[in-house]
Amino acid sequence: MRQIRTDLAMEQTGARDLPGVTISSWEAGDIVITEVRIDTGEGAKLLNKAPGVYVTLECAPLRKQGPELRIAMASLLGEELLRLMPPEDDRPVLVIGLGNRSVTPDSLGPKTVERTLVTRHIFRELPDSVDDRMSPVCAVAPGVLGVTGIETLEVAHGIVREVNPRVVIVIDALTARASSRVGSTVQLTDTGIQPGSGVGNHRSALTDETLGVKVLALGVPTVIYAATIARDALSMLSEDDGTREEELDHLCEKLFEGALGEMIVTPREIDDLVGDVAQILASGINQALHPGLSEKEILTMMS
């Protein structure tokens, strides 16, 4: 299945029992939470993902739901994020929004950063105006290599050295296999960002090892690769008539030789969708990092 690409660990598992992989799943209202835990190198190889925890929150398509589902997603995301966070100390949290803000489906990271409540400068300059319910937060969108000429890892590394955070939360637009998950599934992992992942195909890892600090990654699929869809169509056919995998791969390669290979599949309303999802992610982050503030207080501080 070489032509199929997804950044969601849960889409790799299938209905199989995998050695070195623990999967659990539960529901909270209309949201299904799945936790995939990769414990061994064998499990990592089977799923083609780094060892660690991958928590997925899945809901029905956001665009067709009311505001309650979004509020519930943000609230649940805040809780799951808190569960993976290291204990609080005086150091700030650094939020990094990956991706290219001029490429709509890749702009989720920068747009989430814009909606994140930053407070590190207030803690430093007006310490009397903050209280226990808040923690110091800073946030950047470092841009992408083709636009800056600098690897994301280089920018992140430089900033980590300056601000000395206790944890880095990286936001990224992901790819999925199933169209139903685009814009409606949040993945949270303690493995950071791996090379080749994301809509922007990051080339360097942003992990505990490369940044020297705990790295959590948060993402939502915004695209499917055109090749994935064609390959799924071919696979469906082959189930019926027994065409061999290699033959399908060969056909798929032929199909994607030209411009099609660089094309992406997105919902038609991707511009609005990315804005809505960025709001949910930022809201979840704000709740996790300033657990004592009400949504109203956060809104007031951001306006």
Added chain:
Amino acid sequence: MRQIRTDLAMEQTGARDLPGVTISSWEAGDIVITEVRIDTGEGAKLLNKAPGVYVTLECAPLRKQGPELRIAMASLLGEELLRLMPPEDDRPVLVIGLGNRSVTPDSLGPKTVERTLVTRHIFRELPDSVDDRMSPVCAVAPGVLGVTGIETLEVAHGIVREVNPRVVIVIDALTARASSRVGSTVQLTDTGIQPGSGVGNHRSALTDETLGVKVLALGVPTVIYAATIARDALSMLSEDDGTREEELDHLCEKLFEGALGEMIVTPREIDDLVGDVAQILASGINQALHPGLSEKEILTMMS
């Protein structure tokens, strides 16, 4: 081939000899011009397009070319547009940009309108400051039904009654079958806009009949439907093993039952691409409508 959808007449023709259809093709530098002329109802039925002339300008992918190709495309488009225009008189030309400016691949029309040199108000208010090399032009982007609650035809009809144009030029984002044509092929037709066409799936016709004035339509594909790609993948396979058409259609329907059916396939860099293509279309229109003005004079008047 029911699942395949394209707004390009030339993609419907294939390598067949079709009754009631005349196809001719020639080259101008790196650009291939194809003219499909549908002369009879039989031809219209075969191609599923209204009778009339469809001129297509095709070039290599714009994003990988230098500025000369864009200049050449604009210039050739200006010439072809002039060829289809009714004779000049005192009445203005009305340019209408269809589509939703907040949906990137559907925003080609509004973005072209923004770059079109409008002069009708100068002809009316400062007649001494215009000269023979210019003609009166006005331009609107009426928005889409879901955003305005008004059919595009209603807005267009209302404005046509007010400004009494000698010709309407409608700009629209199209769908294609071949990914290589996205962003690099311009179609010009004297048949106007037909129901169901375009990325936005217009529901009413904008034609000589509905608007009571000559209507030309100008468009560039910005998306392929996800279903088209899957169907093409299936077709390729079936050429090898003889699967029947109905079976493929059935498989395709199964594949597109859910969210996938509403998804579109675009180049990753669609935001920039739409801007570039809008500039080419507007430049072609400006050259056709103000044939005596240099590109530099047009730029100066627009800044």
Added chain:
Amino acid sequence: MRQIRTDLAMEQTGARDLPGVTISSWEAGDIVITEVRIDTGEGAKLLNKAPGVYVTLECAPLRKQGPELRIAMASLLGEELLRLMPPEDDRPVLVIGLGNRSVTPDSLGPKTVERTLVTRHIFRELPDSVDDRMSPVCAVAPGVLGVTGIETLEVAHGIVREVNPRVVIVIDALTARASSRVGSTVQLTDTGIQPGSGVGNHRSALTDETLGVKVLALGVPTVIYAATIARDALSMLSEDDGTREEELDHLCEKLFEGALGEMIVTPREIDDLVGDVAQILASGINQALHPGLSEKEILTMMS
């Protein structure tokens, strides 16, 4: 006071008793409502405004307040709007957003239209899916003369003929005299739009007479003219030393001969401010036109 320019009737009144003008004022929570009623031609001349009712809602600067004040403003605006609306019948309401969407302080109208719930097409196509709590609404942003070559009045007139509304609500960005009112004061009037008003300096009237239907206008100041500020500075000085009015006007003319005359004064955060104000106006309109729908239902229908 020739160099002073404001679109707010209440800023013209001063602390004077004016013949033909009735002024009343009351409070609702943190919001001050002022009603200026111009009953005679004499009053109209004194205030340089058309006869009719001007209702102003004033609050503290929005950017420094929490979400409750915005909710209260929208709710109060909805009530005041209802008070001026003609009785309901089967015809739709037409909302027209004036101004240039590419000029931030002039983009209030188009941005309000984007956030208005339109329903006319649902009433026509899916009558079973609407209910008593809703009314048919359509909305357009016709663009400005310099961009379209068509007078706003021409576009509005053409659309009014097509959709036959029972009332037109026109939204526009205004100019003020006092900086404290920029972004924080809403004016609602039954006199429509007068020539020369608004940030965009509309040249034709949009009124009951020109459109043949009841016209309400809704606006918020987003700019002050640079000349107004300089003139106020000069006036302040002249109060101290008795410089004559004509002398001040002469000085002001000298000061504004060059580029300064075309400059506007806005809050630094005008981009965000216009978005926030558009949301309040749209929310007020939505509540007035669909009085039975909850804010949550409206949000769900718009996503």
Added chain:
Amino acid sequence: MRQIRTDLAMEQTGARDLPGVTISSWEAGDIVITEVRIDTGEGAKLLNKAPGVYVTLECAPLRKQGPELRIAMASLLGEELLRLMPPEDDRPVLVIGLGNRSVTPDSLGPKTVERTLVTRHIFRELPDSVDDRMSPVCAVAPGVLGVTGIETLEVAHGIVREVNPRVVIVIDALTARASSRVGSTVQLTDTGIQPGSGVGNHRSALTDETLGVKVLALGVPTVIYAATIARDALSMLSEDDGTREEELDHLCEKLFEGALGEMIVTPREIDDLVGDVAQILASGINQALHPGLSEKEILTMMS
């Protein structure tokens, strides 16, 4: 003259002979070049600017000119920039765009960065595809303190440590005193960015000392402070009647107690103006850093 604020050294000089300050001026076509050289601490104190060279390119209002003037400005800027640049070596040039991309008049830096040709990654990864006519360039827009919670200096410092540039070029939106200079005057200096300068009021210096590498700064005024205009109006009056400076300052303070103090004065068409100016700055930078490439080659590489 305490209420007057400008970032242009040339606006500080007046028609005076100042000790420790050398001023020279010459013309190149329609462009006036002025060089202010502050040689001593005394001169620095007199002009309230750091010692160093300030080169200003002034032209007529861009918005009313044709494309040639823009081409001439970019070309001259490239030459002046080269004159101040340290000798070339293997290290890259780092371009830093200051300011808030969501605040139009403050977005000049980020917008210039978007239009700058970056090549550092190509030099590193595809060294065979670059040639002598190019040099390695990287570029970032670090965001502003209120949005990121991180001082611009901290981000800049972190990135400088990672990429080890031979020179940093900082781009910033400036304030002016004379409205005729808004959008039409470029200032280039070898003194870097001083605290309190720019539309965004940067609080830390970005200089040779703070970054440990040569820093050039490039800026264009996009706003005037409202207070400057009022103060100029008052001064004009006082020339006539001899009002004392202290009295004027007192009046000005009274005038600017409220919201007005935070307001800015910009041309109405600031959105377009910032885009045009960013294009000129980026074009000048591209010509200085890749002196062998034609404008056409640069455009092709950027698309």
